[in-house]
Amino acid sequence: MRKQHTEPFLYMQIAARIEKQITDEVLRAGDKLPSVRMLCRELGHNMSTVTQAYYELESRSLIETRPRSGYYVCLPPKKRMDVPNTSKPASIQKPRHQDDLITRVHKDSTDPGITLLSLGVPDVSLLPIAKLNKALIHATRSLPGSGTAYDQVQGNEKLRREIAKWSFSWGASFNEDDLITTSGCMNAVSYCLQALTKPGDTIAIESPAYFGILQLTKSLGLNVLELPTNPITGIEIDTLKKALSSNNISACILVSNFNNPCGSSMPDEHKKEVVKLLQHFNVPLIEDDIYGDLYFGNNRPSTCKTYDESGLVLYCNSISKTLAPGYRVGWVAPGIFKEQVIRLKLNHSISSTTITSEVVADFLKNGRYENHLRKMRQTLYNNSMKYISAIASHFPEGTRVSQPLGGYFLWIELDGKINTLELYERAIKHKISIAPGKMFTLQDQFDNCLRLSFGLQWTDEIEKKIKILGTLIKAMI
Template sequence: MKKTQNKSEFAYMRIAKIIEQQILNGTLRTGDKLPSLRTICREYGVSQNTALSAYYYLECKMLIETRPQSGYYVRYSKTKIPALPQLTTPEAEANYADSELLVRKIYDSLGEDGHLPLALGTPANELLPIAKLNKGLMMATRELKGSGVMYDKTEGNERLRRQIARWSFAMECNLKHDEIITTSGCLNALSYCLMALTKKGDTVAMESPVSFGMLQLAQVLGVKVLELPSDPQHGVDLNALEDALRENKINVCLFISNFSNPLGSCMPDENKKQTVRLLEKYHVPLIENDLNGDVYFGQQRPKSCKTYDESGLVLWCGSVSKTLAPGYRVGWVAPGKFKDEVRRMKRYHNISSTSITQEVIAGFLETGRYENHLRKLRHTLHGNLLKFSRAISDYFPDGTMASRPQGGFVIWVELPKAVDTIALYEQCLRHKISFAPGRIFTLQNQYENCLRLNYGLLWNERLERDLEMLGSFAKRWNLFDSY
């Protein structure tokens, strides 16, 4: 029975992916009628339930629609997708404009009753396997020595580290468990790495715009941030990186290689390889934030820069904070040649990580429950992204541009220059809508007309209505400025 079910699941996905690709590449255009269910059954040799599942999958992504008494039609339109933003152009020197108060206000609004949480890139509770996590907690309490109340090794839970090493095969990175150190989330891993590799006054290169958590971390540690130009699809500009390396401006690089925050860009494999070779040439370490790599919308997980690391200069950081259990604070780092330094930082600041939550995550990885959860999550998020793109096109001002992430949780929106997204944020807060203004993703005076939205929410009428309201407020700002 199980084999038959798996075969059926594979068949409907295979059919759906073929039709999806034809829609996305323009072979099937908006308004085209799709083959009937009977035709699908005959051409692919499947049951009507399998054909229905394929079309339901495409309907959930808003790629097709059903018309009563008529059949199924293509709904998706490339013309309804906003244009892409251009390559970013930050200043060539470090800058220190502060947005601390704005960031604090965004965090303070979290959890307030009735607020739509578009500000942070985390999944809604409804998209997480909370019941299974709770069951895993009970099992971990029974199975761990001392019920998990004792200190673990500084390196972290061995079972978890073995599973992370096994998981790394998906990106063709042959890690061993003793090369990995667990942490309290990905930001904690980045913190240990920066503390191990830098001193006050050093310069860290990051792509721009960049995650405000990484910016705040750099400021706390007293290091300068050199913001590099970035492409909304392919990530950091390698020419700008090489120029900065040649001029000895950089002590460490800190990049989000897969589905960056906030642009959603993904470095092509060749760019990752070239980045590692450049850094090897100039002996500059790379702290790689690969937090979103598992949330891909393509056929397979993208590789990481760590895949191409032959000298140990890449410190690969990851976590399940965005994908499975944000509050568990389970992350890790494979620090390469800097393992002793990073382990020392963890010992100084934390001694060891939380045993029980690490054991739960290890169980999810070991039994395949994590991959099962990810398949559903990727499907939901990809559908949400298409819905957000359509809503931005329908409701936001003319001339609005938006990124086209191939994974992750966030989309970057560039509104017309007249729109001040900090003022727009204050207006939206009064209507219980929270988003992340573009100004917090830089230490320079830029991105004032940009914002980041989290599409990792449960899509419903309220969400679409609030996106429409957000767009209408932005239109009013644009219209007011034109007079």
């Protein structure tokens, strides 16, 4: 009888003990909690009691459950920071270029002693190197001429078929004939821009935007209209509508899921509205979905292409951020612009790389890609929590940080007095590379912002580097 009276309170006692460990930072954001079954064995309680304790902690937003993985510690309330403000690019464009800065930041990767918090590439430890090597050997044995022959212009048929199957998870209805393989995602975007525009045309884009796309548009002689972007929901729909109605826009480029650099992800309703708007004004959309598979939630997010019925959305993707950056395997579903894109590919590269396309096709077909992604997503989520926690601990009060639901990046907004180009100069002396906000715009904005990548595995050394960054920032105020 006594046990029945005390049992309802046991889960609260367990929850209180775990909460204290979280408060004392014995358990930190991103740490995995013991499974319910394991905690039952350790504490000698039944499963319903332990489960109720976890539910109680979950209701207080102290922990959360991750699909197929278990319970993890959330960012504690005292470390939760405001997100950056919605961007406000000028309506009158006065382009400035940061080519020298971009080149310099990229060059940092050649120095093995530098901690690369600047570049959005997966740490090599996150990649299935041994399995890829094994698949390469298999591909050389199975392909005609051991993979030395040209592939067909449209690309490896098996790869296109597997991509079409894979796309079912986010609502696409591709077949292999809808797809063209490319040398990575930027190559796909480049073909699309060349198919849709000519020098002097204007394209609309999010702000901030990936510097590679900004450099590409400049090299093609295009004008760029940067539009206000919310760090949570992405491009502001009302300003996009106004731009489409009042400007001669030839095309739009959007990173709809886990935008680089601010991590925003457009809600489904926004994606539907954007597609509807572009169809109304007959303006094509180049959709870069390179981070879409790196989601932290339960399900893979949809895309603008999911809602495209007119063929005006040119969907671009690759495995450069998920499996093998150096393989240069990408693809595009160009909709009604298929013939123009195929012609450009024929003129520029003839065919894609035969062997690496075959390897990626096998990874998709045999389920190895999904198994790899499941682990990678969990690691990146844990990394994001630990990076944000460290920033909250070591950066000045008032720092704003994005809260991405996937991808690689944190967009950080500092006090307006801080110039992150100067911060870069100071940080590189400590062998730390960051990406100043100036890199992600052609306008005079984001001087007090920076992008950090959490693609590097979390270690005590990474926390030490973030602490150094915080000290440098405080010294600049």
